[in-house]
Amino acid sequence: MIRSDEWLAQGLASLLTETQIMRGEAGQMRFTIAMRTTPSKRNWTPSSFHCSTEEVAEVVKWCVKNEIPFTPRGAGTGLSGGALPALGGVVVSLTRMRRILQIDPENRALLAEAGCPNIALTKAATPFGLHFAPDPSSQTVCTLGGNVNENSGGPHTLKYGVTTDHILGLTMVDAAGEIRRLGGLTSSQPGYDLLGLIVGSEGTLGIITEAWVRLTPNPIAIRTVLAAFPNPRLATETVSEIIASGIVPAAMEFMDGTILEAVEAAFHVGLPLDAGALLLVECDSLHNAGQADNEIETVVRICRSNKAIEIRTAKTEDERAKLWLARKKGIGAIGRLSPSMVTHDGVIPRSKLPEVLDFVYRTVSNEGLRVANIFHAGDGNLHPIILFDDRDSRQVAKVVEAGEKIMRLCIELGGSVTGEHGIGVEKIDLLGEMFSEADLRLQEDIRRSINPGDLCNPGKVLPTQKSCVEVKLRRRVAT
Numbered sequence: 001m002i003r004s005d006e007w008l009a010q011g012l013a014s015l016l017t018e019t020q021i022m023r024g025e026a027g028q029m030r031f032t033i034a035m036r037t038t039p040s041k042r043n044w045t046p047s048s049f050h051c052s053t054e055e056v057a058e059v060v061k062w063c064v065k066n067e068i069p070f071t072p073r074g075a076g077t078g079l080s081g082g083a084l085p086a087l088g089g090v091v092v093s094l095t096r097m098r099r100i101l102q103i104d105p106e107n108r109a110l111l112a113e114a115g116c117p118n119i120a121l122t123k124a125a126t127p128f129g130l131h132f133a134p135d136p137s138s139q140t141v142c143t144l145g146g147n148v149n150e151n152s153g154g155p156h157t158l159k160y161g162v163t164t165d166h167i168l169g170l171t172m173v174d175a176a177g178e179i180r181r182l183g184g185l186t187s188s189q190p191g192y193d194l195l196g197l198i199v200g201s202e203g204t205l206g207i208i209t210e211a212w213v214r215l216t217p218n219p220i221a222i223r224t225v226l227a228a229f230p231n232p233r234l235a236t237e238t239v240s241e242i243i244a245s246g247i248v249p250a251a252m253e254f255m256d257g258t259i260l261e262a263v264e265a266a267f268h269v270g271l272p273l274d275a276g277a278l279l280l281v282e283c284d285s286l287h288n289a290g291q292a293d294n295e296i297e298t299v300v301r302i303c304r305s306n307k308a309i310e311i312r313t314a315k316t317e318d319e320r321a322k323l324w325l326a327r328k329k330g331i332g333a334i335g336r337l338s339p340s341m342v343t344h345d346g347v348i349p350r351s352k353l354p355e356v357l358d359f360v361y362r363t364v365s366n367e368g369l370r371v372a373n374i375f376h377a378g379d380g381n382l383h384p385i386i387l388f389d390d391r392d393s394r395q396v397a398k399v400v401e402a403g404e405k406i407m408r409l410c411i412e413l414g415g416s417v418t419g420e421h422g423i424g425v426e427k428i429d430l431l432g433e434m435f436s437e438a439d440l441r442l443q444e445d446i447r448r449s450i451n452p453g454d455l456c457n458p459g460k461v462l463p464t465q466k467s468c469v470e471v472k473l474r475r476r477v478a479t
């Protein structure tokens with residue numbers, strides 16, 4: 001049933017204070033900008049919570065009673081449209097629930113509210129020589145709740161594991177408005193692994209309000225090198241060779257010549273402009289500086305044998321920060337090169353990187369477009385960023401076409417249509433190509449048992465949902 005904005009606002013006002021509810025132009029603009037493929041901005045009211053788990057539960061119960069869809073939202077940095085209110089209704093924004101509630105250095109654990117920015121967890125743990133290992137490149141703004149729901153990775157998750165490896169317990173408001181507590185400070189819990197089910201569920205099984213996270217000791221030694229290669233193929237072949245040597249670097253990041261060009265134009269950091277690709281490799285050790293030294297020496301040797309044209313080694317923390325600059329600023333700098341860009345996200349067996357990257361360049365250039373590549377190479381992630389002008393509908397169609405070809409190749413090679421950005425609304429159509437109907441039905445049954453009315457973030461992740469039809473129709477209208 002479609003309800004007017006006014007009706008929704010009045011209903012929420014009976015549960016919350018005025019400052020907890022947000023609607024109107026400002027909110028709509030934010031959504032329009034963040035989610036270009038939003039089918040409709042009709043009939044939703046973003047509510048900005050600065051409140052308790054109990055208040056979130058009250059709002060969810062009210063939504064369920066009135067059959068209003070609700071969508072959890074963190075910082076909105078997700079790249080597959082997961083936080084879109086695809087069928088309208090209420091957006092539950094967690095960004096005001098951002099407190100660190102408890103630090104337990106003895107058990108290497110920390111309890112925080114779901115809207116806490118990722119970087120704040122590490123800042124709070126630093127005085128104890130600890131940090132929160134998952135470090136998405138959006139870490140200064142993205143939230144713990146978003147990280148949990150996307151099972152986010154980052155440069156250092158190659159060695160330390162993705163978000164699911166660092167979540168001990170969750171407080172969540174389920175899709176009926178009941179408060180649930182899953183997991184806890186001990187790593188082993190009896191019964192089904194509900195914690196594992198919720199992590200990565202893209203906001204479709206409930207709203208996380210708090211999480212206990214595992215903290216990781218800071219390494220005592222970190223060694224960082226930046227190697228420049230004449231072309232992307234030599235750089236990606238080097239990635240496979242480094243892993244085959246037995247080393248697991250703390251991070252191994254790839255940037256191509258287009259990223260280099262954009263970063264240099266924006267920040268003038270003195271990167272070797274004749275390079276076709278860069279690899280940023282970091283080795284660390286929790287116990288023994290000699291181990292980090294040995295590993296980085298092996299990395300340098302492999303880079304040299306693969307015709308690296310230049311290798312820079314960081315001797316100080318300042319130099320290390322400079323070497324990381326291209327990686328940290330790369331995506332933002334791309335904005336200089338074209339009016340619009342879309343970041344794809346796939347994952348492939350690491351050894352296939354050279355051939356898949358060749359395919360990416362060929363496919364996008366056949367469509368008459370440019371592509372830039374920057375990704376966590378160590379874990380086989382692939383993030384081709386296609387540059388285009390979204391005012392030109394022919395270019396938009398070519399971008400979609402090229403993106404789907406790339407994702408299909410990922411599936412063919414035994415990979416997946418998402419490495420870390422989730423399915424959201426963007427990849428729904430491709431899920432049927434990865435799973436059998438029976439497998440999808442099982443996932444749908446699980447979802448229905450936890451989110452029976454399909455009011456919690458409808459139109460996301462699974463292609464078998466009825467609501468999907470409506471979302472697709474709206475997407476077509478939007479493009």
Ligand SMILES: Cc1cc2nc3c(=O)[nH]c(=O)nc-3n(C[C@H](O)[C@H](O)[C@H](O)COP(=O)(O)OP(=O)(O)OC[C@H]3O[C@@H](n4cnc5c(N)ncnc54)[C@H](O)[C@@H]3O)c2cc1C
Nearest residue numbers: 074075076077078082137143145146147149153203208420
């Ligand atoms: C420049 C840039 C770099 C990025 N780099 C990386 C990277 O290195 N690695 C990586 O994995 N991702 C990366 N991302 C993607 C994104 O930042 C991550 O997925 C991040 O975890 C999303 O957090 P968020 O708070 O912005 O969540 P949102 O975008 O707000 O939401 C993401 C999903 O989680 C759900 N959700 C959010 N909060 C809650 C909650 N409290 N309870 C229930 N559901 C919730 C939403 O409904 C949605 O489905 C990057 C994005 C950008 C823009």
